[in-house]
Amino acid sequence: MPPPIENPxxxxxSDATPGGYEDQRRPGEIVFTLVLTVFSAVMLxxxxxxxxxSSLSGSGVVPMATAFAMLVSVLLVLARTVRLTRxxxxxxxxxxxxxxxxxVVVLLVAYAILLQPLGFLPTSALFLIAxxxxxxxxxxxxxxxxxxxxxFIIWFVFRIIFTVLMPAGxxxxxxxxxxxxxxxxxx
Amino acid sequence: MEAVSAxxxxxxxxxxxxxxxxxxxxxxxxxxxxxxxxTMAVSILISFTFSWDVDPALALMIGIYMGGVYxxxxxxxxxxxxxxxxxxxxxxxxYPMAQRGEAGAAIGVTTVMSFIGGFIGIAVLALxxxxxxxxxxxxxxxxxxxxxxxxxxxxxxxSSGSLVKGIFAGALGIAIGAVGRDPLTFDSRFTFDLPQLxxxxxxxxxxxxxxxxxxxxxQLHDIDKTAVRQSLSRIVPSLGAVKKHLPLSLxxxxxxxIIGALPGTGGDIAALMAYDHAKRxxxxxxxxxxKGAMEGLVAPESANNAAVGGAFIPMMTLGIPxxxxxxxxxxxxxxxxxxxxxxxMVDQPDMFWFIVGALVVANVFMLIFGLTGVxxxxxxxxxxxxxxxxxxxxxxIVGAYAVNNALxxxxxxxxxxxxxxxxxxxxxxxxxxxxxxxxxxxxxxxxRRAIISExxxxxRFFWGIATSPLSATLAVAVILVFVSQTPLWxxxxxxxxxxSA
Numbered sequence: 001m002p003p004p005i006e007n008p009x010x011x012x013x014s015d016a017t018p019g020g021y022e023d024q025r026r027p028g029e030i031v032f033t034l035v036l037t038v039f040s041a042v043m044l045x046x047x048x049x050x051x052x053x054s055s056l057s058g059s060g061v062v063p064m065a066t067a068f069a070m071l072v073s074v075l076l077v078l079a080r081t082v083r084l085t086r087x088x089x090x091x092x093x094x095x096x097x098x099x100x101x102x103x104v105v106v107l108l109v110a111y112a113i114l115l116q117p118l119g120f121l122p123t124s125a126l127f128l129i130a131x132x133x134x135x136x137x138x139x140x141x142x143x144x145x146x147x148x149x150x151x152f153i154i155w156f157v158f159r160i161i162f163t164v165l166m167p168a169g170x171x172x173x174x175x176x177x178x179x180x181x182x183x184x185x186x187x
Numbered sequence: 188m189e190a191v192s193a194x195x196x197x198x199x200x201x202x203x204x205x206x207x208x209x210x211x212x213x214x215x216x217x218x219x220x221x222x223x224x225x226t227m228a229v230s231i232l233i234s235f236t237f238s239w240d241v242d243p244a245l246a247l248m249i250g251i252y253m254g255g256v257y258x259x260x261x262x263x264x265x266x267x268x269x270x271x272x273x274x275x276x277x278x279x280x281x282y283p284m285a286q287r288g289e290a291g292a293a294i295g296v297t298t299v300m301s302f303i304g305g306f307i308g309i310a311v312l313a314l315x316x317x318x319x320x321x322x323x324x325x326x327x328x329x330x331x332x333x334x335x336x337x338x339x340x341x342x343x344x345x346s347s348g349s350l351v352k353g354i355f356a357g358a359l360g361i362a363i364g365a366v367g368r369d370p371l372t373f374d375s376r377f378t379f380d381l382p383q384l385x386x387x388x389x390x391x392x393x394x395x396x397x398x399x400x401x402x403x404x405x406q407l408h409d410i411d412k413t414a415v416r417q418s419l420s421r422i423v424p425s426l427g428a429v430k431k432h433l434p435l436s437l438x439x440x441x442x443x444x445i446i447g448a449l450p451g452t453g454g455d456i457a458a459l460m461a462y463d464h465a466k467r468x469x470x471x472x473x474x475x476x477x478k479g480a481m482e483g484l485v486a487p488e489s490a491n492n493a494a495v496g497g498a499f500i501p502m503m504t505l506g507i508p509x510x511x512x513x514x515x516x517x518x519x520x521x522x523x524x525x526x527x528x529x530x531x532m533v534d535q536p537d538m539f540w541f542i543v544g545a546l547v548v549a550n551v552f553m554l555i556f557g558l559t560g561v562x563x564x565x566x567x568x569x570x571x572x573x574x575x576x577x578x579x580x581x582x583x584i585v586g587a588y589a590v591n592n593a594l595x596x597x598x599x600x601x602x603x604x605x606x607x608x609x610x611x612x613x614x615x616x617x618x619x620x621x622x623x624x625x626x627x628x629x630x631x632x633x634x635r636r637a638i639i640s641e642x643x644x645x646x647r648f649f650w651g652i653a654t655s656p657l658s659a660t661l662a663v664a665v666i667l668v669f670v671s672q673t674p675l676w677x678x679x680x681x682x683x684x685x686x687s688a
Contacts, residue, residue, distance in 0.1 A: 018348035020614025029613050036355070043362060043377065050369075050376050056643045059369040062631040063376050066365070069358040073351045080351075096612055101407050104580070105605055108400070111584060112597045120585075128577050135410055135573035150578050154585070162235040164589040 025084040027092045033078045040071040107131050119169015124151050193540035197548045203246045210250020211552040218258025219270040225255030226511045230394035231586035233519045241523040246545050252512050253549035256454050256491050257301040264293045273454035273491040276462040280483030295424035297488045298557035300436050304489030305550040307440040308496025313543050320504040320532035328636035333661035334507055335626040338450025340668045342618045345456050350672045352615045360623020390518055390624045392587045392599040397617050399583035400604025403576050410572050423558055436489040443490030447497025451622050453510025454491035461490030503539055511618045514625045
């Protein structure tokens with residue numbers, strides 16, 4: 001077994017060195033484990049409903065075995081977690097879900113909601129401006145400039161080179177590209 | 188003859204050569220920039236290359252894979268931040284060396300050792316895979332099932348984390364892979380009566396969420412961290428230094444190939460095990476380990492690149508991924524209508540030799556790029572994180588959306604990103620989830636085939652396992668994984684080691 005590597009935040013850097021503590025529990029760990037327990041139980045019930053115990057080759061056998069393995073393993077984790085002492089100097093708000101992380105997740109959800117109606121370019125511009133401004137306290141001009149430059153690079157690589165289609169929304173993107181193509185090809 | 192021409196495909200087609208070069212170059216930076224990992228890059232790339240032919244798509248991904256496993260070492264040495272999981276052990280001795288003003292020497296030796304390790308991994312792949320695939324043709328469905336189980340269990344048991352959490356992660360992955368209509372009976376499974384779930388959950392959304400979004404969210408914790416850059420000296424190492432460490436490098440490359448070839452476990456675990464091995468066999472290092480021992484660089488860096496070739500062995504011969512990146516590549520091959528496994532080696536041996544050729548080319552490019560261009564390197568790596576992280580998140584969204592042009596995939600990606608973020612915090616490994624998703628179908632199909640051929644009789648099924656040498660060996664390996672975690676085993680091991688000492 002490889003030696004444990006210390007990392008300042010005790011979060012999982014890789015599969016070789018998963019996060020958490022060996023013999024203490026982190027704030028919120030019990031709640032997370034409880035959620036997983038309930039989820040596993042629901043999954044087991046759902047799996048039972050697929051084909052029950054009717055035959056060993058039924059479509060529900062592997063799902064049932066899987067959900068059973070989930071439930072048993074998470075119950076073992078739960079039994080161990082509740083017995084551990086809590087890490088003394090950690091709080092949920094500082095070490096697990098700091099406001100900055102929650103804010104970025106909210107921005108991501110907002111992106112998904114706005115993508116269809118607004119289209120790729122405006123939504124991405126808003127997302128980049130909002131998140132870059134949130135993460136560093138530079139002037140608005142700098143933030144907007146850097147955001148638009150980043151967006152242009154991403155758009156150019158993926159729309160032009162990889163020809164990925166994203167929702168156009170309110171920007172007449174296809175017409176713009178055609179306009180520039182005509183310009184360069186002298187049509 | 189055909190194998191030879193397939194092997195040289197990458198060299199004889201300038202476009203493929205260029206893509207491999209671009210991939211390797213990009214991979215070095217992807218690996219080096221903290222917050223960008225190979226797994227993330229390859230999973231995002233799948234969605235952009237699925238309209239391409241399979242050869243160019245693979246050439247690009249292989250370049251990124253090879254370069255990325257190596258690239259992490261640069262930042263580990265220069266900034267004390269491992270750029271990629273496989274470079275965690277490299278920072279332990281690399282950074283102290285850089286602090287002593289030997290960053291150039293450290294990077295030089297690391298590069299050459301990564302090349303040697305990479306080459307050994309590829310050689311073993313080229314020699315062993317055809318043999319393994321012949322052998323694999325004799326595999327029974329139950330053997331595939333046991334191998335898949337073993338792969339999912341191994342990550343949890345070989346890492347420093349908890350096996351039970353690894354099992355949960357693997358089972359969760361299998362369950363995610365089972366969501367939707369069953370292809371044989373058309374029963375809906377885990378759909379909770381929602382019609383949206385009938386076609387299942389896109390594995391690309393799961394991967395980008397788990398490896399892209401959750402990683403980017405984690406990096407937000409370190410948003411203000413500024414690294415102290417170390418100055419650089421001469422990079423190209425002397426022949427003497429390489430020769431001196433060659434024996435250790437050969438040993439740890441072997442460890443790397445084996446760990447890589449074991450289903451599920453990849454470069455990160457190989458590197459840590461190799462470091463551990465170097466510590467045990469190097470009785471008198473010139474500088475103590477952890478203070479800048481050259482051996483502490485040689486071992487993990489040759490092992491993690493050797494693991495690349497190793498990871499392709501089970502992927503190409505059995506369709507069982509050697510690590511998370513090859514799991515994603517299996518997904519990519521599925522998208523291109525190819526089905527990795529022993530039949531692919533029989534039907535399309537060209538594909539195999541093409542991959543071997545691309546790996547060799549990527550390895551050579553890695554050496555060339557590794558020994559040059561370090562000056563601009565430090566500038567690019569120090570991209571401000573407040574710009575980098577939103578950029579990664581935007582790329583993740585585009586990647587998740589692009590495969591099916593479905594907004595629901597973006598929501599799944601965000602959901603799995605947040606979930607993966609919590610899993611990382613509470614010590615659950617993510618690799619088994621991806622492995623489970625990819626292996627879910629294989630496990631389920633082979634279970635049904637196995638039990639139907641035994642006329643639905645569990646007794647006959649177990650008797651079949653017990654009487655076949657291969658199945659019995661695999662079953663014992665699965666049981667050993669569990670036994671090795673019990674206190675009884677630890678006590679027995681201590682007693683045995685104590686008696687021999």
